[in-house]
Each structure stands twice: as C-alpha cells, then as structure tokens.
Amino acid sequence: MYISEKEIEIRYAETDQMGVVYHANYIIWLEIGRTKLIEDIGFTYAGMEKDGYISPVMDISIQYKAALRYGQKAFVRTWVEEHGRLRTKYGYEIVHEDGTIAATALSEHVVVKKETFRPVSIQKVFPEWHKKYEEIKKQVPDGVRN
Numbered sequence: 001m002y003i004s005e006k007e008i009e010i011r012y013a014e015t016d017q018m019g020v021v022y023h024a025n026y027i028i029w030l031e032i033g034r035t036k037l038i039e040d041i042g043f044t045y046a047g048m049e050k051d052g053y054i055s056p057v058m059d060i061s062i063q064y065k066a067a068l069r070y071g072q073k074a075f076v077r078t079w080v081e082e083h084g085r086l087r088t089k090y091g092y093e094i095v096h097e098d099g100t101i102a103a104t105a106l107s108e109h110v111v112v113k114k115e116t117f118r119p120v121s122i123q124k125v126f127p128e129w130h131k132k133y134e135e136i137k138k139q140v141p142d143g144v145r146n
Helices: 026-039 046-049 128-138
Strands: 006-009 055-062 073-083 089-095 100-109
Touching: 006 026, 006 055, 026 055, 026 073, 026 089, 026 100
Parallel strands: none
Antiparallel strands: 006 073, 055 100, 073 089, 089 100
16 A cells, blocks of 8 residues: 655644634645645646546545644645545545644545546546556455455
C-alpha cells in the first residue's frame, strides 16, 4: 500500500473563534491530499478534466480525534483504501507533527463523463491509472472483508 503525505501549515483564517481549525477545512485538506496522491503516482486531476472526465465525491466521512490550532503543522496522509470497477475509496489520516492523529476520513468517488455525468469505468478510460491504483491500493488479507 502506498501512502502519500502532504504538509499543511495551519493559517489563522482556518481557525474558529476558539483558535481551533474549523471542521469544514478538513474537507479541503482531504482534497489536497487526494490531489497529491494522484500526482505522486504520475497523473493529474486537471488532465482527467482535460480529457472530458470528472470524479465527484459520492460519500465522505470524517472522525475528529484531536484539535489542531493556528501555527501548528498538520500532515495529510492519503491512500487508496478500495478500488473497484466504478468506485474508488480513499483513506486519510490528518496528523500532528508528533504523529498524534487529529482526524481520520474516507471519501468515495466515481469517474463520470463531464457532459453527461454518466459513470464510466476508470479501467476503460484510464487503463494505466486503474492499473496503478490496483498496484498501490490497501491489501486485504484473504477471507477478510472491509
């Protein structure tokens, strides 16, 4: 399993009145992490769009564990949790500099044709991308289901 990591410097504007990172900013950081993962393996989301496809979020869940504050650094770790014919699920950890987990998350995406919004198989439209996801995705031991 390949894990991408991206450093985030927490800006004042990302915090709430209590000085804690506002919860919606985590979703932005997940997108930053997913984009970094895609780039790390040799592809770009912009390239996908140029080819007439987009990959909307179908589901997202975040579990908040430990507050992050202005002036700290966070690290977004991203991996391919599951990859199937039509859907890809990404896993995330957002951690403090000392490794303490601030949040965990999962997001599920599907690739669609931009003009029709019809789902397409990533294996058919981007076979090399599909192959790479199969290579780097989280491995589940035989007999164990997620």
